[in-house]
Amino acid sequence: MITSGGLLLGKVVLITGASSGIGAAAAAVFAREGASVVLAARREDRLAALTAELTGKGFDAAYVVADVTRADDMREAVAFTVDRHGRLDGAFNNAGIGGDQTPLHEMQDDIYDSVIDTNVRGLWNCMRAEIAAMLASGGGAVVNNSSVGGLVAIPTAAPYVAAKHAVVGFTRAAADEYARQGIRVNCVAPGSTRSEITADWYGRNPGLEEAIHAITPQGRTAAPEEIAEAATWLLSDRASYVTGVVMPVDGGFVNR
Ligand code: NDP
Secondary structure, three states: OOOOOOOOOOOEEEEEOOOOHHHHHHHHHHHHOOOEEEEEEOOHHHHHHHHHHHHHOOOOEEEEEOOOOOHHHHHHHHHHHHHHHOOOOEEEEOOOOOOOOOOHHHOOHHHHHHHHHHHHHHHHHHHHHHHHHHHHOOOEEEEEEOOHHHOOOOOOOHHHHHHHHHHHHHHHHHHHHHHHHOEEEEEEEEOOEOOHHHHHHHHHOOOHHHHHHHOOOOOOOEOHHHHHHHHHHHHOHHHOOOOOOEEEEOOOHHHO
């Protein structure tokens, strides 16, 4: 039952990091816009609850437990999607972690390792599996989730900033490589958005949210649905001549 919209009508879309925050919001927005959605993340209880909520509203939703740092998990998540629906039309590669906020010279290896492993290797694992499936069914659209930290510096988050710049690099490289095979690859670069990452960062750094609002022209934190809306358009056929772009969704942050 489609109650409104239809920007993704008939599309099969895989969403990573769908158990909370921007990914959970994206699953709901994509489904509302007509997509059959497959939610992927590690926390099965969250995925099961969100999937039940969507199917309860009449949407086509399923979930698969997958860790993006494991290439086999992502191959299996894509295979699950293709087995269920016959193809993969769209992927929102959103899974990511923030890591501690610490001056670069004090940053420990474990933060570097986890942030780079999840945000860079994780994306690499996802894109390889997804693009192979899209090539097999004649095309598709990928939207990666970078950050304003993929475009400009964020203090005391060097591995995160480096990882999110790498997301932009992978986006541009893949967009160029697969354009003639009908695959578009773009990314969104969110600014401050309500989620578990920001709850953690802002909770541990009093005053940080207010400081970010002060340098954000719109002066506020986004709702996760506002990021999902941009990803919806980029995944849709309405963005048919758009590939290789980084779309800030940031209340004007990188434009100031
Ligand atoms: P959340 O912490 O709410 O969501 C992160 C999601 O990623 C969760 O669903 C989590 O699920 C999943 N995830 C983390 N590690 C893995 C893994 N190894 N394998 C599979 N899934 C994983 O935060 P956000 O919604 O904010 O984060 C989503 C994306 O948005 C991230 O890439 C983040 O960098 C980006 N972003 C967020 C901004 C913000 O202000 N909130 C700003 C700019 C970018 P689970 O733990 O169940 O696996």
